Amino acid sequence: MELVQAKVMTPSPLKATRHEKASVPSAISIKNLDVHAPGHHILKNINLEIPKNKVTVLLGPSGCGKTTLLKSLNRLTDLYKELNVTGTINIDGDDILNTRQNVADLRQKMGLLSQRPYPLPMSIYKNVAYGLRLKGIKDKKLIAHNIEKNLREVGLWDEVKDRLNTPANNLSIGQQQRLCLARGLAVKPLIILADEPTSALDPMSSSTIEKLFREIKSHYTIVLVTHILRQAKRLADNVVFMYYGEIIEQGAPDDIFKNPKTEKLRQYMLEGN
Amino acid sequence: MLSKRKISDRISNGWMIAALVCILLLPVIIGVALYFKSAPLLSEHTLGELITSSNWHPNKGNFGFWPFITSSMYVTLLSFVFAAPVCLLAGIYLTQFASKKLIDIMHPVIDILAGLPSVIYGVWGVLIVVPFTANVLAPLFNTESSGYSILSGGIVLAIMCIPYMLNMLIEIFNTVPRGLQEASLSLGASYWESVKHVVIRGSYPGIISSFGLGLAKAFGETLAVMMVVGNMVQATANPFKAGYPLPALIANNYGEMLSIPMYDSALMFAALLLLVIILLINLVFRYFIHKTQQR
Numbered sequence A: 001m002e003l004v005q006a007k008v009m010t011p012s013p014l015k016a017t018r019h020e021k022a023s024v025p026s027a028i029s030i031k032n033l034d035v036h037a038p039g040h041h042i043l044k045n046i047n048l049e050i051p052k053n054k055v056t057v058l059l060g061p062s063g064c065g066k067t068t069l070l071k072s073l074n075r076l077t078d079l080y081k082e083l084n085v086t087g088t089i090n091i092d093g094d095d096i097l098n099t100r101q102n103v104a105d106l107r108q109k110m111g112l113l114s115q116r117p118y119p120l121p122m123s124i125y126k127n128v129a130y131g132l133r134l135k136g137i138k139d140k141k142l143i144a145h146n147i148e149k150n151l152r153e154v155g156l157w158d159e160v161k162d163r164l165n166t167p168a169n170n171l172s173i174g175q176q177q178r179l180c181l182a183r184g185l186a187v188k189p190l191i192i193l194a195d196e197p198t199s200a201l202d203p204m205s206s207s208t209i210e211k212l213f214r215e216i217k218s219h220y221t222i223v224l225v226t227h228i229l230r231q232a233k234r235l236a237d238n239v240v241f242m243y244y245g246e247i248i249e250q251g252a253p254d255d256i257f258k259n260p261k262t263e264k265l266r267q268y269m270l271e272g273n
Numbered sequence B: 001m002l003s004k005r006k007i008s009d010r011i012s013n014g015w016m017i018a019a020l021v022c023i024l025l026l027p028v029i030i031g032v033a034l035y036f037k038s039a040p041l042l043s044e045h046t047l048g049e050l051i052t053s054s055n056w057h058p059n060k061g062n063f064g065f066w067p068f069i070t071s072s073m074y075v076t077l078l079s080f081v082f083a084a085p086v087c088l089l090a091g092i093y094l095t096q097f098a099s100k101k102l103i104d105i106m107h108p109v110i111d112i113l114a115g116l117p118s119v120i121y122g123v124w125g126v127l128i129v130v131p132f133t134a135n136v137l138a139p140l141f142n143t144e145s146s147g148y149s150i151l152s153g154g155i156v157l158a159i160m161c162i163p164y165m166l167n168m169l170i171e172i173f174n175t176v177p178r179g180l181q182e183a184s185l186s187l188g189a190s191y192w193e194s195v196k197h198v199v200i201r202g203s204y205p206g207i208i209s210s211f212g213l214g215l216a217k218a219f220g221e222t223l224a225v226m227m228v229v230g231n232m233v234q235a236t237a238n239p240f241k242a243g244y245p246l247p248a249l250i251a252n253n254y255g256e257m258l259s260i261p262m263y264d265s266a267l268m269f270a271a272l273l274l275l276v277i278i279l280l281i282n283l284v285f286r287y288f289i290h291k292t293q294q295r
């Protein structure tokens, strides 16, 4: 019964996106994306338009494939040889799954913020300089300028300006996550992929990160995975609800949160609150 | 009144402390014992003379350890030069790039190799490495060699140390979280750049300590080296010539040491030297680890 309902209900959110698509151009356009692991169909025929310079929130129960979807977007799935990814993902008019473009260049268009901060095993300064150097920027002044600018942007500059050359590992978790955001922003991405970026953080740090997202969201296409419904409501322009590898519902947050069309989303929201 | 649990707590605490003290005292006891045993020799010769002299004629009372020390260092250094890069590259490949199948095959193979008794490596060295050095390597460098040489010792020792060091390196590289690699890649690094900046750099202390343990093990390895190194008392820079490492000196002559005066004391001094050098290697590497951790 539930399944039938889901099937019946899917056309309307699709219509909604088609409607949106007319007004807002897509930054990422996913068609027939399938991800298989041996004995496990992780993502099942995903079709999704991610609007440009908006926040798209991915919701869904644990294990439904949100992280896998994010990793497909910047081809970190390549790292897992057991995964087989098929379909097309169009970014900037280029199908990134079958592109001849250098994967490293492609990844620089996307900043990644993961569930836990992963500062590189080097100094704070070098963490931010890392991506810049990989971009081929050698001018020391330019690098220093960029580092200050990005650290300021994430509100970290005053806290670390006197110890830029100490290991990034010594920072607190919240500071580390902001550092990771700064180093991601430094390479000037078009898209930010954030996988539960505040789940390991204290309330203060997570509200700082959230505030930052609100500040920068008009300049970046943000794809945010979160389990925190209130955060989703605060940030989302577009909500996608996934269930066992499928997209079940999507649309504007007002629609989705006020009158969920599927029983599963209703259930998920009940448990989330 | 003490409850039963408290008593058992106290007893187990006492045991743990006793065990710890034993472990800590062991090297000290060995060192002191060796020192007293070699005291007769040290009372007749100065330390500097013993270490730097190349004059080795136990019958005449001449005990110069320089040839043994240099042989030991030479063989160890060669083995390290051969083994370290191989281990580093193999460890990186196995942990970062290899398929799961290959890893599943390699793990038991490495474990078996690490567990083989050294006499097997020695026999293999005599059968394969010694002829290879004599017939292939020596002509290649335009010299002659019987094959029983420092070079053969280095090669055999390297092969012995590879599984030992590789095992440690694999453990270390496996502790580098996937998320760190992903972070580096997502900033636009290539695979190799990520390996260099994240995997290797993040594991510096671990790499150095596994190298240190490998070196210390190589320095003390006796049997396999003894079988292929030629055992001739000479200080030489030519790796195609025979050498006589310290452990081989002790193992070869232990039986006959009572017939010559001072000989037993000299062999104990050799053992003491071995102990001190291995401790020094450990200390030096500890220092390096400390240095790299500070950065």
Ligand SMILES: Nc1ncnc2c1ncn2[C@@H]1O[C@H](COP(=O)(O)OP(=O)(O)OP(=O)(O)O)[C@@H](O)[C@H]1O
Binding pocket: A037, A038, A040, A042, A060, A061, A062, A063, A064, A065, A066, A067, A068, A069, A080, A082, A083
């Ligand atoms: N490399 C892999 N090999 C095999 N299965 C995998 C692999 N990566 C992910 N999976 C499986 O795919 C499913 C989706 O995983 P994913 O990490 O994308 O879930 P998620 O929605 O992010 O969950 P969470 O909210 O807990 O983070 C899980 O069942 C997981 O076990």
Ligand SMILES: [Mg+2]
Binding pocket: A066, A067, A068, A195
């Ligand atoms: Mg996840």
